[in-house]
Amino acid sequence: MQRYRKIFSMFHTLYRLTTSFNRFDTFLVGVARLYEHSFGAEAVVLVCKWFPYSKFMRIKLKNKQITTKKGGISILTKIERSILEEDREIILNNRLIFPFIFSETIGGVYIKRRKAHFSDVEKKWFIAFSEQVSVAIKVIELFIEENRMVLNYIKSFSGFLAEYVPTSSIHYKGMVKLIRVLGKELGLSQKEIRSLEYATLLHDAGKVELPETLLRKQTPLTEDEVKVIRKHPLKGVQLIKDLGALKPVIPIILHHHERYDGKGYPSRLKKQQIPMGSRILAVMDAFDAMFFGRPYKEKMSLDDIERELRKQKGEQFDPKVVDKFLRILRKNSIRKHLNSLE
Ligand SMILES: [Fe+2]
Numbered sequence: 001m002q003r004y005r006k007i008f009s010m011f012h013t014l015y016r017l018t019t020s021f022n023r024f025d026t027f028l029v030g031v032a033r034l035y036e037h038s039f040g041a042e043a044v045v046l047v048c049k050w051f052p053y054s055k056f057m058r059i060k061l062k063n064k065q066i067t068t069k070k071g072g073i074s075i076l077t078k079i080e081r082s083i084l085e086e087d088r089e090i091i092l093n094n095r096l097i098f099p100f101i102f103s104e105t106i107g108g109v110y111i112k113r114r115k116a117h118f119s120d121v122e123k124k125w126f127i128a129f130s131e132q133v134s135v136a137i138k139v140i141e142l143f144i145e146e147n148r149m150v151l152n153y154i155k156s157f158s159g160f161l162a163e164y165v166p167t168s169s170i171h172y173k174g175m176v177k178l179i180r181v182l183g184k185e186l187g188l189s190q191k192e193i194r195s196l197e198y199a200t201l202l203h204d205a206g207k208v209e210l211p212e213t214l215l216r217k218q219t220p221l222t223e224d225e226v227k228v229i230r231k232h233p234l235k236g237v238q239l240i241k242d243l244g245a246l247k248p249v250i251p252i253i254l255h256h257h258e259r260y261d262g263k264g265y266p267s268r269l270k271k272q273q274i275p276m277g278s279r280i281l282a283v284m285d286a287f288d289a290m291f292f293g294r295p296y297k298e299k300m301s302l303d304d305i306e307r308e309l310r311k312q313k314g315e316q317f318d319p320k321v322v323d324k325f326l327r328i329l330r331k332n333s334i335r336k337h338l339n340s341l342e
Contacts, residue, residue, distance in 0.1 A: 010038045010129055018136040021143065022190045024050065025057060025068055031133055032061045038129070039096075039122060041111040047080050048100065048107030048137060083108040089127060093117040098130035102138040109133065150198070150245045158201040165207045165215050171292050172201055174341040175284060178328065182280060185324045191248070196277045199252035203281060206235030206253075218296070230265050233257055252277035256285070259316045271318070279318040283309065283325055286317070291338070302329065302338070 017030040028046050035044045044061040050070060058069040058076060069075045076084075083090075083097055084105050090097040094117055099108040109130055118126070158172070179200060183193040207215060210232060214225055221229065236253045240246045255269060255278040262270030290308060293299035300308070306326055313319045328334055 006038065007125060010034060010125075011132060014129070014132055014136055018139055021140050024048075024140065024144075025059070025070075027140065028057060028059045029061075029066055029068070031136075032059045032066070035109060035111050035129075036061050039111055039118070039126065040113065040116075042114050043110075043112040045080065045110045046107065047076055047084070047109075080108070080110070083110060089130075091123050091127075096123065096126045098127060100130070100134035100137055102134055106134070106137055106141075146245050150243065153243075154198055154201050157205065161205060161208060164212070165204060171288055171341070174292075174338075175200065175288055177337055178287075178325075178334065179280070179284060181328050181334070182284070182321075182325055185328065186276065186280065186321065188276065192277065195248040195252060196280060198246060198249045199256070199277055199281055200284065202236060202240065202246075202249065203253050203256045203285070204232060204236065205239050206232035206237070208239075209235040230257070233266055251275045252281060254278075256281045258282075260318050261315045264316075274318075279321050283317050283321050286312075287325070292341075 013034055014031065017027055017034075021027055028048060032044045032046045035041055035046075042062070044059075046059040048057050049055070050057045055071060056069075056073060056075055058080070060067045060069075073081065083099055084107070087099055087101060087105055089099065094113045094115070095110070096112075096118060097108065097110045099105045111126070176197060179196055180193055183196055188196065210228060214221075214228060217225070233254050233256060237250050240253070241250065252275055255264075255267065255274050258264035258267065258269045258274045258278060259282075260271060260274070260279070262268050286309070287305060289297065290300040290305045291302075306329070309317065309322050309326065313322045329338075
C-alpha cells in the first residue's frame with residue numbers, strides 16, 4: 001500500500017509541476033528533486049534542450065546542492081552527450097539512465113546511488129515515470145510555443161491598433177513593470193499577471209470595429225455616439241474569443257470600463273463583482289493617460305495624478321488598488337523607472 005501511495009504521489013507531483021509551469025529551469029529543478037526524493041538518489045542529472053533555442057539546460061543535484069547550467073552542447077559531459085546520442089535506457093544496479101524521446105531525443109535523466117542497488121520494482125517505476133517526464137516536457141514545449149504565437153499576434157495587433165486609434169493606446173513598454181509589481185502586490189498569480197499584460201495590450205481592440213471618424217472626433221460626442229463607443233469592450237471580446245490561450249483575458253477586457261460604484265459599463269458591475277484584472281487595468285489606464293498625456297489632454301505631475309486617483313477612490317476605482325498603486329509609486333526604483341520614461 002505504502003509503495004503505491006508513493007507512486008501516486010510522484011505522478012501527482014509531476015502533474016502539478018506541469019500544470020503550474022512558469023519557468024523551465026524551475027520546472028526541471030522540481031523534477032530533479034522528485035527523482036532524488038522518490039528514488040533515494042545521491043546524484044541526479046537532468047539535461048534538456050532549451051527551447052525555443054537549440055541550447056541546453058543541465059540541472060545537477062548532488063548532496064542536496066543544485067547547480068544549473070545553460071548553454072551549448074559543451075556544457076554537457078561525455079556521458080550526458082552519449083545519453084542523447086544513444087537513444088536508449090541504461091539500467092544498471094546503481095545507475096539508471098533514461099533519454100526523453102518525443103520524435104527526437106529532447107533530453108535525458110541520470111540517477112545514481114553509491115552503495116545500495118535499485119530494486120527491480122524501482123527500475124520499473126523509473127522507466128514509467130521517466131516516460132511521463134518526456135510527455136510533460138513536450139506539453140510544456142507546446143505551451144511555450146502557443147504563448148509565443150499568441151504574444152506575437154497580440155503585439156502586431158496592438159501595433160496596428162495604436163495607429164488606428166492613437167488616443168487609446170497604453171504605453172506598454174513603460175507600464176509593464178508597474179503592472180507586474182502591482183499585480184504581485186495584490187496577490188495575483190504569475191498566470192493572472194500574464195493575462196493582465198495581454199489585456200493591457202488588447203483592452204481597446206474592439207475599437208477597430210468602430211468608425212474612424214467617431215474615434216478621431218474632437219468635439220463632444222452625442223448620446224448615440226457614446227452608445228456606439230460603449231460597445232468596444234464586447235467587440236474586443238468577440239475578436240479574441242476563439243483563441244484558447246486568451247480565455248482568461250476575456251473577462252478583464254469585457255469589464256475594463258466598469259466603475260467601482262457600479263456606474264460603469266457594459267454590465268454596471270460594482271465592487272468585487274468586477275474582475276480584479278479589470279479593476280487594476282482601470283487604474284493603470286487612467287494613470288497612463290495622465291502621466292503620458294493624450295492629444296486632447298496635457299501630461300500631469302505625479303502629485304496631481306495622486307490627488308486625482310485619491311478623488312476617484314471608491315467611485316471610479318477600487319480603493320485597495322489605488323492605495324497599493326500609490327504606495328508603489330513612492331518606491332525609489334519605480335520613481336527612477338518613471339523618470340527614465342519622461
Ligand atoms: Fe476602453
